Amino acid sequence: MTDYVVTKTQREALQRLIKIAQGDTGQARRVADFLLAWWNAGECGGFDITTAWGVDTSIAADMVEVFGLAVARNAYPDEYGFGPDFERIVAAWRPALLKGGA
Structure with missing residues (x-):
C-alpha cells in the first residue's frame, strides 16, 4: 500500500456507486x-x-x-470504511456467498 490520499471526487464517486448498487435495476446489477x-x-x-x-x-x-482509486491505492474498499456497504451488496447480489446462503 502507498501513502495515496483518497480524493473527495473518488470518495463521492464510490459513495454514489454503492448507493446505485443497492438498487434493483439493470444498472444497479452492473455497478454491483x-x-x-x-x-x-x-x-x-x-x-x-x-x-x-x-x-x-x-x-x-x-x-x-x-477504478483509478483501486489501482493507485492498491487497497480493498474496506480500508476506506466501506466494508459494511459491500457486505450489503453481497447480500443483495450474491446471497449464496453468505454463510447459510442457498
Whole structure:
C-alpha cells in the first residue's frame, strides 16, 4: 500500500456507486458486478468491461474514478470504511456467498 490520499471526487464517486448498487435495476446489477469484482473477484466474479456499455455516462465516469482509486491505492474498499456497504451488496447480489446462503 502507498501513502495515496483518497480524493473527495473518488470518495463521492464510490459513495454514489454503492448507493446505485443497492438498487434493483439493470444498472444497479452492473455497478454491483463492478464493485464486487474489486471486493473479491475470486468469489464474486470478475467484471467484463463491456458491461459498462449498459450504464449511463455519469455512472461510467464514477466507475472510471473508482477504478483509478483501486489501482493507485492498491487497497480493498474496506480500508476506506466501506466494508459494511459491500457486505450489503453481497447480500443483495450474491446471497449464496453468505454463510447459510442457498
